[in-house]
Amino acid sequence: MADNDHPQRYSEQKKVQIFDGEFLPHIDAMYNFAYRLTFDEDDAKDLVQETYLKAFRFINSFEEGTNAKAWLFRILKNSFINDYRKKSKEPNKVDYNEVETYYNSEDANAEITPDLRVEALQDMIGDEVTNALNSLAVDFRTVIILCDLEGFTYEEMAKILDIPIGTVRSRLHRARNLLKDKLKSYAQSMGY
Amino acid sequence: MENNDKTPCNEHVKCMELLELILDGEAKDGEKDYYFAHIEQCMPCYRAHNLESAIRTVLRNNVDKKEVPADLVHCIKSKIRETV
Numbered sequence A: 001m002a003d004n005d006h007p008q009r010y011s012e013q014k015k016v017q018i019f020d021g022e023f024l025p026h027i028d029a030m031y032n033f034a035y036r037l038t039f040d041e042d043d044a045k046d047l048v049q050e051t052y053l054k055a056f057r058f059i060n061s062f063e064e065g066t067n068a069k070a071w072l073f074r075i076l077k078n079s080f081i082n083d084y085r086k087k088s089k090e091p092n093k094v095d096y097n098e099v100e101t102y103y104n105s106e107d108a109n110a111e112i113t114p115d116l117r118v119e120a121l122q123d124m125i126g127d128e129v130t131n132a133l134n135s136l137a138v139d140f141r142t143v144i145i146l147c148d149l150e151g152f153t154y155e156e157m158a159k160i161l162d163i164p165i166g167t168v169r170s171r172l173h174r175a176r177n178l179l180k181d182k183l184k185s186y187a188q189s190m191g192y
Numbered sequence B: 001m002e003n004n005d006k007t008p009c010n011e012h013v014k015c016m017e018l019l020e021l022i023l024d025g026e027a028k029d030g031e032k033d034y035y036f037a038h039i040e041q042c043m044p045c046y047r048a049h050n051l052e053s054a055i056r057t058v059l060r061n062n063v064d065k066k067e068v069p070a071d072l073v074h075c076i077k078s079k080i081r082e083t084v
């Protein structure tokens, strides 16, 4: 992650080498993350471009060989919050009560008889799953993208999102329950 | 299976928390041992496990992926060349 306490001093040549070797290989994941945040190809492109330009400008605070992908995702997420989220119509904050214990007994009972069935899920095509994910509020969508699609650890997610690990976990838990509800209603509409 | 569908699991809350840790690759060895031994004996937890892993599989495999615009890398690199 950005290690501003010990900035490096890379030569111009070295900067380009790090940029090409460690940053650019993540462009695919970066573009998809940007698109899933903005739902717009041009915005996604701008956001990725801006992120990479920032990454190059602040490359001295990146320590070679550390987690470039998490570092880049953090920059992208911050650019999104600062520049795009403001102008989007999406409500800024979801009303969460994140600190509370989320495994309460009511929750647990509901999960004993899940009425979403594995077979229903397996019959879903990309559109339904994508739509279910996209219908979640951006903060919930983001944790699912980071964890389930990009495979970041809780610790990496905490750094990318600037939130404690406990909050990562509770937000993920809530996001997954919301997603499950969406998938459940798709399954019902498919006749399951 | 000792515990069929009709018997609620009295450790379900703990198991569901472990389930998330396990599928997210964040569980410790002791937690994994406990959990996998448990779901072999407990139908409700076993079913929950299958459903949650199916959801993750479907997410990984079925969410649409966008192709990166062909000129994006070129755009970025030429902007950077201007600044160097």
Ligand SMILES: [Zn+2]
Pocket (backbone or CB within 6 Å): B009, B010, B011, B012, B015, B038, B042, B043, B044, B045, B046
């Ligand atoms: Zn159980």
